[in-house]
Amino acid sequence: MVLPGNCSTSAALCMQFLTQLASVAIDQAYQPPQQPAYNPHEKLFVSYRSVPPPGSSPSSAAVPIRFSSYSSVGSNIRGLNSPTLHPGSIEPPLTPGNYRLYSMRFCPYAQRVLIYLAKKNIPVEVVNVNPDRSPNWYLPKSPIGRVPALEINGKVVWESNVIVEYLDELFPTNTILPRDAYEKAHQKILVERLSPIMNALFEFYGSSNNPQAQRQNDMNVHSALRNSENLLRDTFYGGRQPGYADYLMWPFLERLQLLTMSPNSQFRYFPGLHYPKIGAYIARMQNQPEVLGFCKHDFFLKKTGEKIW
Amino acid sequence: MTVLAGVNSKIVKNGDPAPAPPAAGTIRIYNMRFCPWAQRALIYASVKNIPSDVINVHLQEKPDWYFSKHYKGQVPTLEHDEGKKHVIESAVIPEYLDDIYPETRILPTDPYEKVQQKLLLDRISGQVSPAFYGVVQAVKNPDLREEKFADIKKAYDNAEQLLTGDFYSGTSKPGFVDYLLYPNIQRAYWAAHIVPDFPLEAESFPGPNYPRLSKWYKALESIPEVAAASQPTENGVGFFKDYLGGSPNYDYGL
Numbered sequence: 001m002v003l004p005g006n007c008s009t010s011a012a013l014c015m016q017f018l019t020q021l022a023s024v025a026i027d028q029a030y031q032p033p034q035q036p037a038y039n040p041h042e043k044l045f046v047s048y049r050s051v052p053p054p055g056s057s058p059s060s061a062a063v064p065i066r067f068s069s070y071s072s073v074g075s076n077i078r079g080l081n082s083p084t085l086h087p088g089s090i091e092p093p094l095t096p097g098n099y100r101l102y103s104m105r106f107c108p109y110a111q112r113v114l115i116y117l118a119k120k121n122i123p124v125e126v127v128n129v130n131p132d133r134s135p136n137w138y139l140p141k142s143p144i145g146r147v148p149a150l151e152i153n154g155k156v157v158w159e160s161n162v163i164v165e166y167l168d169e170l171f172p173t174n175t176i177l178p179r180d181a182y183e184k185a186h187q188k189i190l191v192e193r194l195s196p197i198m199n200a201l202f203e204f205y206g207s208s209n210n211p212q213a214q215r216q217n218d219m220n221v222h223s224a225l226r227n228s229e230n231l232l233r234d235t236f237y238g239g240r241q242p243g244y245a246d247y248l249m250w251p252f253l254e255r256l257q258l259l260t261m262s263p264n265s266q267f268r269y270f271p272g273l274h275y276p277k278i279g280a281y282i283a284r285m286q287n288q289p290e291v292l293g294f295c296k297h298d299f300f301l302k303k304t305g306e307k308i309w
Numbered sequence: 310m311t312v313l314a315g316v317n318s319k320i321v322k323n324g325d326p327a328p329a330p331p332a333a334g335t336i337r338i339y340n341m342r343f344c345p346w347a348q349r350a351l352i353y354a355s356v357k358n359i360p361s362d363v364i365n366v367h368l369q370e371k372p373d374w375y376f377s378k379h380y381k382g383q384v385p386t387l388e389h390d391e392g393k394k395h396v397i398e399s400a401v402i403p404e405y406l407d408d409i410y411p412e413t414r415i416l417p418t419d420p421y422e423k424v425q426q427k428l429l430l431d432r433i434s435g436q437v438s439p440a441f442y443g444v445v446q447a448v449k450n451p452d453l454r455e456e457k458f459a460d461i462k463k464a465y466d467n468a469e470q471l472l473t474g475d476f477y478s479g480t481s482k483p484g485f486v487d488y489l490l491y492p493n494i495q496r497a498y499w500a501a502h503i504v505p506d507f508p509l510e511a512e513s514f515p516g517p518n519y520p521r522l523s524k525w526y527k528a529l530e531s532i533p534e535v536a537a538a539s540q541p542t543e544n545g546v547g548f549f550k551d552y553l554g555g556s557p558n559y560d561y562g563l
Contacts, residue, residue, distance in 0.1 A: 143432060157424050159431065169420035181408035185396045192398060193380065 074118045074293030079126040081105065086130045091137040094151060099124040102138065102149040104131050108251035109160040110148040111294055115247045116164045119290040120174050161191070161248060177244045190237055190245040196224035198252045204259065214264035221259060221267070222274075228253075229275045235284065242288055250285055257282075311537035313355055315363040317342065320559040322367035327374035330392025336406075337362045337388040339378060341559060342540055343548045344368075345438075345492035346399035347385035351538035352488045353403045357413040358534075367559055403489060416485045426478070426485045433471055433486070436464035438493045444500055444507075448553050454506075461497065462508045465515055465522065468494075472521045475528070483529060491529045492539075498526070499545040503553075 074080075084104070085092075094100050101117065103110040103126050117124050129138050134145030141156045142149040149158040150166070157166050168175045178184045200220045207213040231237065237245040259267040271278045285291055320341075321328075331337040338354060340347040340363050354361045366375055371382040378395050379386045387396040387405070396405050407414045417423045443457035468490075471477070478484025494515075501511040510516030513523050529535055540548075544562035551558050 155421060157421070157428070159428060162424055162427055162431075166420055166424045169423075181405055182394055182396070184408070185401050185405045188401050189396070189398055 074290070076121050076123045077114065077117060077126060077293075078124070079128075080114070080294075082126060082128055084128040084130050085135050085138075087133055087135050089135045091135070092127055094125070096153055098152065100151045101126050102129050102142065102147050102151065104128055104147045107131070107147055108255060111251040112160045112248050113148045113150070113163050113167075114294050115250065115290050116167055116176065118293055119176060119247070120167060120171055122167065122171060161188075164244070164248070176238075176247070187238065187244040190231065191248045193231060194228055194237070194245065194249045196220070196227055197249060197256060200224040201252050201256050204256070211264055214262070215266075218259075218266050221256065225271050225275045225278055229278050232277045232281060236281070242285065242291075246285065247290075250291060253282065253285075311355060311534075312358055313351060313361050313363055313537055315365075316340075316351065316538065317563060318363065318365055319563060320365045320367045321372055322370040323372050325372055327372070328364060331362050331388055333391055335360045335362055335389070337364060337392075339364050339366050339375070339384050339386040339388070341365055341368055341384050343545065343552075343557075343559070343561075344384050345496050348492040348495075348538060349399045349489045350385040350387060350402045350406075352491065352535055353406055353415070355534040355538040356415065356488060356532075357406060357410055359406065359410055359413075365559065369557075399489075403485065415488065429471065429477055430486045430489055433468050433477070434490055434493060436467055437461075437490070437497070440464040441493060441496050441500070444497075444504060445553065448504060458506075458508050465497075465509060465519060469519045469522045472525060476525065483532070487525075487529060488535070491535060494522075494526060495530075495539065495545070496549075499542065499549045502542075502546045503550055 099122065101110070101113060101124050103114070105128055114126075129135060129145070129147060131145055131147045139145050141151060142158045146158060148160055148163060149156050150163050151157075157163050165177060168177050177187060200217070200223075203220055204217045207217055234240060236242040237249070257270045259265045260270050271282070328337075336354065336359055338347070338350050338361055340351060342365055351361075351363065366372070366382075366384055368382075368384070376382050378388060379397050383397070385397070385399055385402060387402050388394070396402055404416065407416050416426060440457070440461040440463070443453070443460050447454040447457035473479075475481060476483045477486035477490065497509055498511065498514045501507050501509045501514055509519075514526055515522055517523075530539075540562070548558060548561040551561065
């Protein structure tokens with residue numbers, strides 16, 4: 001069975017928590033990092049926009065634009081913290097030949113795509129939409145108004161796992177999925193085998209706060225971590241470098257660390273002494289540039305701990 | 310003549326010896342004759358004309374050796390390269406077969422067209438399949454009937470609406486979505502024979518409310534390569550009756 005690849009009403013519990021976080025962000029007047037007065041890449045963006053749009057086959061393979069060997073990872077992404085669009089908003093115009101990702105800032109599925117885009121250095125504009133109550137103009141683009149969705153030249157693709165594979169096909173020079181058919185199949189199978197991490201996260205936030213339910217949640221997390229520890233046979237699940245399975249699973253593992261903030265959970269440290277490989281793995285993943293740019297960790301610890309528990 | 314050998318072989322279970330690795334140039338598919346997910350792999354291999362050896366596995370008394378091929382002991386599992394490679398997941402196997410046998414590719418090569426086929430399959434199968442298992446629940450718990458029957462009607466309304474031509478492939482020939490969706494639709498056809506007051510009709514299945522789907526189902530059913538990978542109606546209905554009663558007979562009809 002294909003894993004769910006998006007935030008949708010069927011993942012309402014996920015959304016309920018994540019939009020609650022969004023409220024916390026608003027309450028705290030969360031400020032994105034100060035933008036430099038002069039954007040050193042502005043000229044390059046302008047020159048990119050002046051490039052004629054691709055020919056009649058926009059879905060054919062293309063080589064990503066390389067701005068500069070000095071540009072930082074994630075500099076190809078604009079609008080990451082743009083204000084969320086709600087019903088009644090006007091659809092922002094999308095210039096032909098440009099990619100747009102419809103996202104929600106705290107959606108783990110959208111984060112999968114953002115990490116992939118950062119790693120592949122694909123220029124993209126991010127537009128944040130409210131997935132629970134979508135603007136009318138958004139509903140024809142994605143069934144039930146789910147995020148993430150990727151748009152270019154009027155063509156839209158949704159489902160996070162489908163989007164990232166699509167990006168690898170469009171930009172094969174820096175593909176993340178292995179080219180070998182067997183290795184590629186096994187990265188997808190690995191995501192399925194690691195899915196208890198996702199399930200444990202949703203169950204944790206979805207269950208009531210009574211001690212008995214939380215003990216069951218802790219057991220689920222231990223089971224998921226044991227499984228993840230056993231499946232980690234190299235530096236990353238992708239091998240010596242992070243790969244498809246790492247990027248698709250990371251947003252959920254990152255959020256699972258919030259367990260330590262719950263007074264009802266027995267987890268005081270994450271993942272704890274019983275999972276040394278996963279502990280080292282988390283430290284390595286947190287230092288990957290393409291992951292670091294979209295890290296929710298500090299934000300969660302600073303804001304969530306103060307408000308949610 | 311079918312390229313599938315052993316589709317109707319007797320089930321293997323705990324205590325039976327492990328089979329020899331598949332011969333070079335042959336793939337093996339571990340199957341259960343009435344499993345819709347495993348049938349996807351059989352149909353794909355059949356349509357792609359890949360010489361295949363089929364072994365049916367008892368899903369309640371799984372052989373110990375089978376867990377070295379699938380970590381959960383589920384079906385389907387694809388085994389090839391003389392037993393050195395195993396691929397699982399009914400959604401992963403078809404794409405893998407297209408990758409290693411590209412001459413008979415079924416998925417479009419254009420990245421956007423390919424993606425659209427995958428999204429379309431998710432949209433239809435993601436409703437049709439849970440709705441079918443909902444009906445199974447409703448048979449056991451009549452309180453759920455109204456809700457679950459409404460779900461399956463909605464799922465098939467959706468499937469009818471998304472079928473804009475003869476096939477979901479968008480061409481004059483069936484494609485990826487058609488072959489992978491067929492097994493789950495067939496299961497509802499079996500159910501229509503025995504579930505009282507079922508919203509879908511066995512006569513001209515799924516019935517007069519679904520004109521395009523009826524034509525689609527009839528077309529898929531009559532493709533020899535699909536039929537070779539499928540169980541006949543009398544076997545399917547008989548198995549399903551036993552399954553609903555809690556005593557599935559994996560060798561039904563043999």
